[in-house]
Amino acid sequence: MILVIGVPHLDTPISIRGVEIRNRIVMPPMVRFGWAGPLGEVTDRHVEHYARRARGGVGLIIVEAAAVAPNGKLAAAQLGVWDDMHIPGLRRITHACHRAGAKILLQVGHAGGNTTFDNIGETPVAPAGVPLPGKEALGAPRPLTQAEIRGIVRQFGLAAARAEAAGFDGVEIHGAHGYLLSQFLSPVTNRRTDEYGGPLENRARFLLEVVREVRARVGPGFIVGYRLGARDLVPGGLGIEESQRVAVSLEAEGVDLIHVSHGVPGEALPSVPPGSPYSYLVHLAPPIKAVVRVPVIAVGRIVDPGIARSILENGMADMVAIGRALLADPEWANKAIAGRDREIARCRQCEGGCRRARDECPVGRD
Template sequence: MKKLQTSLASPLQQPLKLPCGITIPNRIAKSAMSEQLADRHGSPTIALQKLYAAWARGGAGLLITGNVMVDHRAFVEPRNVVLEDEQFLQANAEWAQAARLNGGKIIMQINHPGRVAVLPLLKKPIAPSAVGLDLPLMSVIRMPRAMSESEILEQVQRFANTAGLAVKAGFDGVQIHAAHGYLLSQFLSPLSNIRTDQWGGNPENRRRFLIETVRAVRQAIGKNKILSVKLNSADFQKGGLSQEESLQVALALEAESIDLLEISGGNYESPAQLGYAPERQTQRDAYFVDYATALRKMSKLPLMLTGGLRHVDFMNRIVADGTVDLIGLARPFALQTDLAKQLFAGKSVQEPVNIPTVGYKPIDAYLQLAWHAAQFRRIGHGQQPKPIKGLIPTLATFGPRMGFNILTQNKC
């Protein structure tokens, strides 16, 4: 009698059941990237649907959308999706449906840019405090104004409203973006939040906006949908959110019974999430794994690690030993839509393409985003990714389009 041969699936192929009861079919997640593929009114386009259908066919267990704005008065970039009411609910439903073609799950990342809003250009952005970005000219050009308490409470409800609409459209849940220097992240930072009321002044008050948002969103989506938060492990700025304080924020989020914490780091001034930070930690594989290791010793919260992960053996190891529960990848999906299937086959991420730089980290980080957004447009229009070579071609592909999008974005 022949001995039956059995092959054990890799740790990356194992399903993951979240506290809300939803099961993610494997441990690979496409982390959020800004697609800039909405129409000028903020509605998802057919190109956005096709992009997510391609990623769904690629086998990732969880897809997380790029920025969806909770407030039409503030955009991270032009052509972000905006979801405030049911006007574009059908388009969002078709987007969710396309992303679930292969049995994976899809959650909507919901966000407000705060002081880093690109649009509207001629209006002061809102922020926890009237503190500008520590970048040349930005503290003059885009000096924000401090939010009133009523405006803070309004934004809490806007997050909840968008979350409820996302679930109504068929998304499996939402991710609250509290990283990368956006509004919720600004409230967490001692540098950008210098308030002296109940929304600032000490760690508990600085995280109050995030905690109140989590509570309102949970009420809006119910206990059976995914509630994720994206959190900086640190801001990688002297005087900013430290790892020690971030760990306490994570424990507070666990106490609120969130389903998944995505670990990232950095902001516009120190973009560690893209590898542009002075700390040695961001110069190696898995930028923020030390934070994940520290948090795992304190918490049983399901963890997703994103940033710098490229080697499949390392990914399998940190999932197998319980350091993290999900592997988050972002930029590699711009060139490898079937990346998850490649990882399941034991292949590591392809060597990165050299993306043009000018030597100034904030601009280089934006060139990275623009370069990848160009690939998203190709995929969304049924074409294969095609790396852009050289600074001038990259600027030519991105610059005129961004200018046109800014001028024609409907802000009403």
């Protein structure tokens, strides 16, 4: 539930499952490819990267996707949370961010068919033997058996328990961007004929089982968030009306926070309404917010503090995710809250270091 009266501003606190967050600014998960150790370990670079944004005033940090299983990696060098050995390194991140006053979630995910043999050493798995649109050259993934589906549900639960042991305030389950949970939800990639395919209630079954398992494995004060791919960017894909129904089900299963993004990717984002100052992704948040009572995060190239303020003040979302702009200026939150907008080192939207991820942002360097 949202515990606030009146119109929220960037510096308005928010309470989620009893966790007090100092403001409405979120650092969304942005994978820093190549930073993790060979077994998915946290490195010093990760710790300082997140600590800088916590010191910079961010209210809620969502750490980049950590794989719940070795065959769920989206890249060869990616953070892992599939083994207890990952807990000490992850704890270094939580301690550093908590010391700076931020709250912190770990995004947990499984790439499914949105990875390669080279990344995981085996044929990727998916709901069905259907490659993602635009990635047909990589070959067809292997369809999961029902026993394997049950195993992955358990892996998500164990990953959440490890995140709690590492001191995180919660997890965000990755259900967007064409990764495994998004693949199950999409009629484009889910061609199953059993109880996990077909109508929406079947396509949503797996992700709701994951939420149920995660909630059962963690304590009552632990936040369970969900990144929802609210609309696929390919013809015949998931639409916003179905996603609204999914959002209602997520809330009923105990999800505390919904972070709205896109589903299965395509060639390009659809156009935004004429004259709109917001990106297409921002426009996906209000329809989800309209059907749930839990807080909703808007995301999508929000680089200007004025735009972030207007999203909150116009009731489009309860929190705003500032991604690339925080790579450009780790002090974005402090400066925006203080009204020092002109001092912010501006993201150029150059598709530079943030797109290649291994490289540094040409504006702000870690």
